Amino acid sequence: xxxxxxxxxxxxxxxxxxxxxxxxxxxxxxxxxxxxxxxxxxxxxxxxxxxxxxxxxxxxxxxxxxxxxxxxxxxxxxxxxxxxxxxxxxxxxxxxxxxxxxxxxxxxxxxxxxxxxxxxxxxxxxxxxxxxxxxxxxxxxxxxxxxxxxxxxxxxxxxxxxxxxxxxxxxxxxxxxxxxxxxxxxxxxxxxxxxxxxxxxxxxxxxxxxxxxxxxxxxxxxxxxxxxxxxxxxxxxxxxxxxxxxxxxxxxxxxxxxxxxxxxxxxxxxxxxxxxxxxxxxxxxxxxxxxxxxxxxx
Numbered sequence: 189x190x191x192x193x194x195x196x197x198x199x200x201x202x203x204x205x206x207x208x209x210x211x212x213x214x215x216x217x218x219x220x221x222x223x224x225x226x227x228x229x230x231x232x233x234x235x236x237x238x239x240x241x242x243x244x245x246x247x248x249x250x251x252x253x254x255x256x257x258x259x260x261x262x263x264x265x266x267x268x269x270x271x272x273x274x275x276x277x278x279x280x281x282x283x284x285x286x287x288x289x290x291x292x293x294x295x296x297x298x299x300x301x302x303x304x305x306x307x308x309x310x311x312x313x314x315x316x317x318x319x320x321x322x323x324x325x326x327x328x329x330x331x332x333x334x335x336x337x338x339x340x341x342x343x344x345x346x347x348x349x350x351x352x353x354x355x356x357x358x359x360x361x362x363x364x365x366x367x368x369x370x371x372x373x374x375x376x377x378x379x380x381x382x383x384x385x386x387x388x389x390x391x392x393x394x395x396x397x398x399x400x401x402x403x404x405x406x407x408x409x410x411x412x413x414x415x416x417x418x419x420x421x422x423x424x425x426x427x428x429x430x431x432x433x434x435x436x437x438x439x440x441x442x443x444x445x446x447x448x449x450x451x452x453x454x455x456x457x458x459x460x461x462x463x464x465x466x467x468x469x470x471x472x473x474x475x476x477x478x479x480x481x482x483x484x485x486x
Contacts, residue, residue: 204259207284208252211269211277212244219272220244226271231304231360254302255345255358259288260324263340289321297346297356306361306388307345312353313382319353327355327381334370334377335363364388 199205215223224241227233233250241247251257257265262285269278301307310327312319324344332339337360346356359367371378371386375395378386385394 201259203284203287207280208248208257208265209245210280211265212248214274214277215244215272219274220247222272223247223268226268231362234303255298256302256343258344260321260344260347263328263338264343267338267340294347294349296348297358301345301358304361305343305358306364308357308359308364308367309387310355310357310378310383311385311387312355313384314352319382323381324355327378327383328357330377330381331357331359331367334374335359335367337363368393 220241220243223244224233224238224247228235228238237250241250248257251264255261262281266278266281266285269275269281297307312323312327314323325339328339328342328344331342341360343358344355345358346354348354348356368386368388368391371393379395383395385392387393
């Protein structure tokens with residue numbers, strides 16, 4: 189039977205993992221300290237957390253957990269390599285970006301953003317066939333241009349289905365209010381990118397013209413945003429439950445292995461002492477041996 193090579197890959201992020209590993213292996217300790225320095229300061233990564241990173245791999249793992257590096261967030265990684273003056277590693281990241289192409293993937297945002305950041309959601313017309321990575325970068329560039337911040341400080345945190353798409357970005361909380369006001373003032377700039385609404389916390393801001401057009405063009409019988417979101421969140425919950433079940437199974441297997449080892453040890457003790465008793469009964473005058481093996485069983 190033919191083997192699907194895709195099944196041999198242990199993670200959807202296999203290529204990204206390889207990229208990060210290649211980069212990590214070529215960074216020395218002074219460059220790691222420079223990377224940590226770039227993340228320090230006001231609203232940066234806390235010093236007590238930075239002090240725990242003894243390898244570039246650990247540092248990259250933390251940034252991935254915080255959604256600062258992902259298949260859709262390579263700008264920060266490239267900026268790091270540029271400021272380290274490692275043009276060779278910068279080009280490695282650029283090659284990876286070219287290989288993965290223009291495709292986006294669905295994934296849910298984390299429950300809570302990193303300290304000092306907030307989640308900002310944009311409702312975008314289209315789907316993953318019509319709205320792709322180039323459109324995402326255009327939206328990110330628009331936000332960066334209006335806020336006068338580098339693009340690498342605007343992180344994509346989630347891509348979810350709704351009546352079209354909901355994109356969740358993680359940005360510094362100090363830029364949230366200005367972004368809200370800029371959305372009102374420059375809705376045409378966002379509208380050209382298919383954005384007809386944004387939400388922050390429990391507040392929603394809509395472009396009236398685009399919102400009316402979206403309602404008018406919505407097909408009869410189309411599922412509501414809430415229904416789609418519930419279905420998607422349910423699928424994420426099931427995936428999380430499956431992961432937890434797998435973890436519990438692995439822990440149970442580890443416990444069972446320890447129990448078998450302990451049972452074998454007690455069996456060896458019993459076998460030894462039965463043999464020792466038999467030897468004493470055969471020759472009461474001969475002293476029982478107390479070698480290292482005997483002492484280990486006591």
